[in-house]
Amino acid sequence: MSSRAEAKAKAREQREAAERQEAQAAARKRRLMMLGGVLVAAIAVVAVVVVISQSGTDKPVSKAEGTTQANTLFAGIPQTGNVLGDPKAPVTIEEYVDLQCPFCQRFSQEGLPDVVNEYVKTGQAKLVMQTLTFIGPDSEKAARVAWSSGDQKKMFEFVENFYANQEEENSGYVTEAFLKKVAGGVQGLDVQKALDGRDSAKVSSSIQGSQTAATKANVDSTPSFLVGPTGGTLSKIETKTLTIDDFRQPVKDALAEAKSNN
């Protein structure tokens, strides 16, 4: 009697163990199928996101486009040294840049073309560039050739093309070959002359002059902008978007002030 009960209990245990194994195997199979579904869904979502990322935003300016922009944006505008536009324009926009600064590059792509077309080409404002070199030694190497290019009335083109080729700050990318490449992309610039002139006393004095002007204007970051009536007091403006929108009211006010002064 007792052995029969034991046999029944054993048989039940074996049946239950088999059922548990079956259930575990079914659960494993179900989870593997879920993982397969997850992988397929994830690949699909990532593919869609990548397509949106590639097409939904503006593509970065390629080196070739940068060169084109550098050579077309300033065409026909008078340029002397670090001044772009009519020297007698009623409004002065002074920009402080470091050529290694990524936000300066961003402004050159998203804000500068509109500022040049709307204010400088129309004779309402002139643009004065001041170069700061606080990011690192590469900033000064770049600034020297920029100022030297200014002697050939090509400072703005050189700076624009530098931004189009800009790489990671302080990575040592501003080599002799790099400077030659950037300068070589500026139409009408005598590259060797620009490179030869970079160590002149005049260039050193210009860089020092920018630093002195920045200290005087309490400029401690780049890009920074001062706007005001030409010959009058320039005021630092707040930059929120790095587009022409940051300039609309300050330029309007400066134009009104210049008009009332005359």
Add this chain to the structure above:
Amino acid sequence: MAGTVTLESGRSLRPLFIASLILSILGIGVAGYLTYVHYADISPICAGGSHGCEKVQASDQSKLAGIPVALLGLLSYITLLVLNVLRGDLARTGAALVAIIGFGFSVYLTIESVTVINATCQWCLSSLAIMTLMAIVTVARLLRGD
């Protein structure tokens, strides 16, 4: 039971569960900081004085359809935290899905930053590392029913 979702409670603490929570919180910290930096319009702090983060932050790739990628990352990590706290196959499947998508997108962004932007951001690389571990942990949890 598959398809049910309940709060993870009254169970002994397990390494994968704990790891998933720690990774979620770390991810919220990193993505939260980058989101703050984006909206405060300031430069992220980068070790060694590198300005790669600034450059990546200023790039077109820092936004997806106009939405800051940092904010998308923050929302993903918050979703992962919630799904990791919940129990059940459905929650674990959801966590694995979000983590694998996050991993895939992070890999894409890293490739873009190296090849197109020519800069690397330490914060973004940290997030990639967290999301990679998160994908491994959430898949392991899904397969083990843990």
